[in-house]
Every structure is written in C-alpha cells, then in structure tokens.
Amino acid sequence: MTPETTTVAVDETFLSLQGEGLEVGRAHLFLRLGGCPLRCTYCDTPRSWSPTETRSISELEAELDGLLAKANLQRSDLMLSVTGGEPLQQTDFLCAWLPTWGGPVLLETAGILAAELQRVLPFVQLLSLDWKLPSEIRQGQELLQPAECLMAARHSGVAVQIKLVVTETTTALELEDVLHQVEHLAPHSSVFLQPVTPFGAGPKPPTGQQLVDWSVAFARFNLDLRVLPQMHPVLGIR
Numbered sequence: 001m002t003p004e005t006t007t008v009a010v011d012e013t014f015l016s017l018q019g020e021g022l023e024v025g026r027a028h029l030f031l032r033l034g035g036c037p038l039r040c041t042y043c044d045t046p047r048s049w050s051p052t053e054t055r056s057i058s059e060l061e062a063e064l065d066g067l068l069a070k071a072n073l074q075r076s077d078l079m080l081s082v083t084g085g086e087p088l089q090q091t092d093f094l095c096a097w098l099p100t101w102g103g104p105v106l107l108e109t110a111g112i113l114a115a116e117l118q119r120v121l122p123f124v125q126l127l128s129l130d131w132k133l134p135s136e137i138r139q140g141q142e143l144l145q146p147a148e149c150l151m152a153a154r155h156s157g158v159a160v161q162i163k164l165v166v167t168e169t170t171t172a173l174e175l176e177d178v179l180h181q182v183e184h185l186a187p188h189s190s191v192f193l194q195p196v197t198p199f200g201a202g203p204k205p206p207t208g209q210q211l212v213d214w215s216v217a218f219a220r221f222n223l224d225l226r227v228l229p230q231m232h233p234v235l236g237i238r
C-alpha cells in the first residue's frame, strides 16, 4: 500500500441528477476529484484545479455511504459518477478502491492519460469521454489524447459516450474533423454536442440555428449525434 492508493484528493461529494449524456435525468452519486492539468476556456469548476482536501479510503466511504444512507439507498442503487477535475490523475487510488465499491460507475475524463485510463476501465460501466476541441484549451493542449482514450474504451468493451462542448467560436471544420475521427475509430458511437453553459467571462454558446445547421450537416456520419445542453443549470441544481 502506498499513499497514492490509500488517499485521494476530493473536491466534493453529493447526490443529484446527472445533467449530461446518456444518463441525463437519472439520480447519481457524484464524486468530484480534485486536480486538473488542463485550463478549458469554459471551465465551470476552476476551484477543482488545485486540490485542497484529501480523504482516506475509510473517510471517503463513510462520506459516500452517509449520503446514500440519508436517502435510504445502497451502493448498488445509484450510479457513482466519478468526475473532476481529471480523475485519471488519481488512477492508483481508483484502481485500488473501485473494485471494492460494489455499485455501477461512470467515469468522466477530459481525454488525457490514455495509459492510465486503460488501467481503470475494468472497474467502469460507462466512460464519458469529453473530447476537447484544442481551440478551447488555454493550457495543456499537448496532453490531449482523445483518440487513444476512445481506442482504449473500444478494446476494453466498456460503453462509451462522447461529449463535445461547442461555443460561439467553434468551427464546422474542427467539429467535422473530430466526428470523422470518432466515426473511423468507433462507428455508431453516441456523440453529444453540448452547447457551453456560460460561466464568468467564458465563451458563449452557439445559436440554436447553428446547432441545427451542424446537426443537419453532420447527419451523414455513422454516429448517434445529438444536441444536449447541460440540464443541471436549467434545473438550478449542482
């Protein structure tokens, strides 16, 4: 046992509704881990960039089980959404802990650290791959490995959804390039175009008509392509 396998940097834990992707609208137990090397223009959780709090395994389980107990639920009743930050920065911990959790797991990643992803996939039921457009990254572009992450998911057989956050400055060319890669690597994939939720001085979303135009133009791809805004801001929840 090393400190990396027995302690974890945590930003927050809470019960809420999943606001994105295939699981949208379902109650989930959220575990937001601390620490992220990227700096997306639209990041809505900048406080998670630098972790401030750590938990031991027993402290983390007590916290999560406490949330479930208050709702009279067991671990198997809800999907555990492991998000960030970037969870793959703490793969040693996840590989040591997730096999003992006992409930379904959704792992969200920004599409970096593909080798780390490969290690943790056996303990995950659904991978949410946030395929970052390089134009929306202020720092850490060189870390992006979305295609490698998608390949790792394909090889492991784990279900995968791809999220593409789009803004008013996103171009059809960069979207087309990503969709082409996804279709080539993993045809029939579920791909969500997610208009950015405005945060602070960050970018604004594309117009509704722009989303329609892209959806029509890219319907030729052999993908399950959908537009889906984040639902938790609409509902006023975390």
Ligand code: SF4
Binding pocket: 036, 037, 038, 039, 040, 042, 043, 044, 045, 046, 048, 084, 085, 086, 110
């Ligand atoms: S990957 Fe997520 S946490 Fe990291 S900067 Fe981007 S939006 Fe923020």
